[in-house]
Amino acid sequence: MADSDRTLSGEEVDFNQLEYITEPEKGWEDTINPDESVSQVLNKNSEVDSEASTLSGSSVWLFFDKNPDSAPGYNVCKECSAKYKLSSSVTTLRKHLEKHRFKVPTKKQVVETKKKEPFKEDEQKKHDEEFINFFCPRYVIPDRHKAKDLIIESFNNQRSQIKSELHKIPGRFSLTADIWTSSVNQDVFLGLTIHYIDSNWRLCNFLLDIIPFTISHTGINISQEITRVLEEFGISNKIIALTTDNESAMLVCGREMASAFEDDFLTLTFSHYRCAAHVLNLGVKKGLKSADDSIAKARKLINTIKKSTRISNSLQTFCGLKKIKYLKLILDTEIRWNSTFYMLKRLKELEPALTLLAADNELVKSLYPSDEDWSTFKNNILLLEPLEKATVYLSASSYPTIEMATSIFEKIDEYWAIMDKYSITSAILDPRNKLSIFADELELRQHIQNIYKIYKERSSSFRPLLVSSSPASTSKNFSITESEKSELDRYLALPNEEEIEPLLWWHAHANEFPIISDMARDFLSIQATSVASEQAFSVAGNTITKTRNRLHPETARACLCVKSWITNNLAN
Numbered sequence: 001m002a003d004s005d006r007t008l009s010g011e012e013v014d015f016n017q018l019e020y021i022t023e024p025e026k027g028w029e030d031t032i033n034p035d036e037s038v039s040q041v042l043n044k045n046s047e048v049d050s051e052a053s054t055l056s057g058s059s060v061w062l063f064f065d066k067n068p069d070s071a072p073g074y075n076v077c078k079e080c081s082a083k084y085k086l087s088s089s090v091t092t093l094r095k096h097l098e099k100h101r102f103k104v105p106t107k108k109q110v111v112e113t114k115k116k117e118p119f120k121e122d123e124q125k126k127h128d129e130e131f132i133n134f135f136c137p138r139y140v141i142p143d144r145h146k147a148k149d150l151i152i153e154s155f156n157n158q159r160s161q162i163k164s165e166l167h168k169i170p171g172r173f174s175l176t177a178d179i180w181t182s183s184v185n186q187d188v189f190l191g192l193t194i195h196y197i198d199s200n201w202r203l204c205n206f207l208l209d210i211i212p213f214t215i216s217h218t219g220i221n222i223s224q225e226i227t228r229v230l231e232e233f234g235i236s237n238k239i240i241a242l243t244t245d246n247e248s249a250m251l252v253c254g255r256e257m258a259s260a261f262e263d264d265f266l267t268l269t270f271s272h273y274r275c276a277a278h279v280l281n282l283g284v285k286k287g288l289k290s291a292d293d294s295i296a297k298a299r300k301l302i303n304t305i306k307k308s309t310r311i312s313n314s315l316q317t318f319c320g321l322k323k324i325k326y327l328k329l330i331l332d333t334e335i336r337w338n339s340t341f342y343m344l345k346r347l348k349e350l351e352p353a354l355t356l357l358a359a360d361n362e363l364v365k366s367l368y369p370s371d372e373d374w375s376t377f378k379n380n381i382l383l384l385e386p387l388e389k390a391t392v393y394l395s396a397s398s399y400p401t402i403e404m405a406t407s408i409f410e411k412i413d414e415y416w417a418i419m420d421k422y423s424i425t426s427a428i429l430d431p432r433n434k435l436s437i438f439a440d441e442l443e444l445r446q447h448i449q450n451i452y453k454i455y456k457e458r459s460s461s462f463r464p465l466l467v468s469s470s471p472a473s474t475s476k477n478f479s480i481t482e483s484e485k486s487e488l489d490r491y492l493a494l495p496n497e498e499e500i501e502p503l504l505w506w507h508a509h510a511n512e513f514p515i516i517s518d519m520a521r522d523f524l525s526i527q528a529t530s531v532a533s534e535q536a537f538s539v540a541g542n543t544i545t546k547t548r549n550r551l552h553p554e555t556a557r558a559c560l561c562v563k564s565w566i567t568n569n570l571a572n
Contacts, residue, residue, distance in 0.1 A: 060093045063100075063137075097137070148555055155558035158565050163233050165570070169196050171521035174241040175208075176530045177226060177250070179217060187553050188213040190225055193532040197521045201507035205532055207564035208233070212553035219252020226253070227260065236261075243273040243527040246282070273423075275530040284337040284387055294369065294376040295340065298347055301354075301367040302329045311361060318353040318360075326353075341384040344377045425451050429520040431497045431505045445492070452488050455519050491516050 065076045067086060074083040075093065079100045084093060132139055142150065166173075174195045181188050194208040209229045215221050230236040242257060244250035254272025261270035288295065305311050306329060319326040330346045332339035347354070351374065358368040369377070427433050428448050435441045435448075491513055497505055502524060510517040551559075 060090055060097060063097055064093060148552075151555060151558045151562070155562050158562060158570070162565060162570055166194075166233055166235055169238075170199055171197055171518070171525065172238045172240040173235060174243065174526045175226070175239060176243045176527050176532045177222070177253070178245060178530050179213065179222070179247075179249075187556070188217070189553070189557070190222060192226060192229060195525050195527055195532070197503065197525050201503045201510070201521075203503060203525065204568070206568040206570060207561055210557050210560050212557060214553075217249055219249045219254075220256055222249060222253040223256035223260070226257065239270060240522050241271045241273055241526045243275060243530050245275045245530050246278045271526075273526065273528070276528040278530075280387055281337050284384065287383075288337060288340060288380070291376050291380055294373040295344070295380075297367065297369050297373055298344065298377065299331065301364070301369065302331050302343065302347065304363060304367055305329055305357075306331065311357070311364065314360060315350070315353055315357050318356040319350065321356065322352045324350065324353050337384070338388050341381065341388050344381050344384075348374075348377055348381060424448075425519070426523045426526055429516070429523050430502050431494070431500060432502065434492055434494075434496060436496055448492075449488060451519065452515065455515050459515050459518065487513055487515060 063078050064084075065071075065078060067073065068076055070076070071083055073086055075086060075088060076083055077096060077100075079097075082096060084096070129141060132141060176193045176195070178191050179188065180191060190211045190213045192208045192211070193205055195203065195205040198204050211225055211229065213222075213225065226242070227236065230239060239261070242254055244254060251272075251274070258270050258272055305315060312328075316326045327346060327349070329350070330339070330343045332343040354364075354368070358365040424438070424444060424447060427438075428435060428444065435444055438444050502520075506517055506520045506524075
């Protein structure tokens with residue numbers, strides 16, 4: 001155990017200075033060994049204190065000196081020096097300790113807490129109090145008001161610290177946002193996560209805020225709340241992009257924020273992205289409509305088998321005959337296309353066993369897919385598998401993956417048609433790609449040069465030592481010096497590094513390409529999906545539970561933010 005620790009408020013406590021923790025008397029080691037676990041200590045003697053057999057083993061002796069030289073024949077209280085004859089019972093000594101707010105339970109009381117029975121709320125509270133009092137009798141459990149005050153105080157303190165730290169980040173920030181409604185108490189929250197690349201070229205993200213949202217969920221209101229949070233943290237002019245789902249309110253929010261930022265030259269224009277995973281979902285669902293009839297047959301067959309234990313057992317038997325590992329059939333859900341992929345893939349894996357089952361069971365035979373249906377399943381699996389991998393890849397990626405833009409579905413083409421300059425820039429700044437994935441290389445080379453000009457101008461204004469201070473480097477026509485051209489040209493001329501991790505590459509080449517590395521630090525932080533915000537709400541669901549359904553939204557906000565900050569080593 002550490003010699004010191006800190007309270008939630010940050011006050012240091014030296015546990016060696018607490019009076020009741022003193023060096024045990026000789027003989028105490030016969031009762032408690034420092035290397036023993038709590039359960040070993042509790043089970044070492046009998047479960048119930050008796051007047052004789054457990055007198056020396058009771059936990060009251062943490063607070064009494066037994067037969068000291070200064071008072072032979074007595075037990076002396078370490079707190080107030082009160083004396084009790086050696087023949088005094090443990091119960092008598094325990095009652096004395098209660099005067100000092102030391103509530104020492106009997107071993108029977110402690111052992112009873114080990115029973116794995118469900119607790120009602122009041123019983124659970126009593127159980128917790130007894131448990132804490134046994135191990136640390138001096139500790140006074142704070143009431144709910146004090147606990148709430150400590151949580152809010154910690155939230156405010158850490159928030160101020162994070163605000164200060166964000167101003168030290170060298171590049172710009174991208175955001176993801178999502179709306180979530182608690183299924184427990186219907187409280188609504190707006191989650192906002194922040195993403196950036198730090199000075200060591202590590203992609204970082206954490207929950208910036210999760211705001212109780214009590215007003216109408218319009219795009220304008222959402223954009224105003226996000227803007228308010230950004231202004232509170234003082235980072236409005238460092239935001240490069242926002243990624244959200246495809247809900248209409250979020251699309252309006254993106255337009256509102258882009259409009260608010262468009263006049264600020266140094267922000268290089270804010271951009272809003274639609275979650276690429278959601279785009280894939282919409283596109284694939286549209287494409288699957290052509291296979292509706294065959295997929296409907298698959299669902300009906302799977303439903304029939306899953307509802308019958310006898311048929312399921314027969315399928316398992318036939319899997320054994322065909323030496324196929326038996327796995328339960330999967331039924332898809334309408335809202336997630338990848339569940340249809342998993343359903344068809346599992347069905348195809350069990351096809352040999354299903355063929356035997358159809359020959360053995362008339363009901364299954366009547367529902368068994370035709371050869372044409374099986375061909376449709378096979379083709380859809382081949383088509384959906386790379387898209388399923390793309391969804392997983394996009395959800396974990398550190399920047400938009402433009403390679404996925406060549407989708408065959410009309411819906412996806414419709415969305416990617418509005419792909420903006422930032423998406424293209426992110427792809428070019430990936431050392432694995434550069435210009436190789438684009439058909440019109442000449443046009444895009446001009447595009448990346450235009451972005452480069454803006455960064456060159458910003459570098460001239462804020463980091464004059466890194467670039468030429470000649471009139472050519474600062475003119476409003478953005479003319480580029482020969483050395484600066486060579487930096488861009490040298491980067492584009494390098495062979496593609498197909499096996500490299502992009503951020504590791506830029507970490508190694510930042511000094512060689514100072515301006516372009518600034519571009520990479522900004523653009524590669526942009527998120528392809530809004531998964532990060534959705535994950536924050538998974539944690540929220542574990543915080544706002546049925547037993548905590550009266551948790552105030554502001555308290556829930558503080559709990560969730562501080563948890564994210566601690567998890568990401570941003571808070572003490």
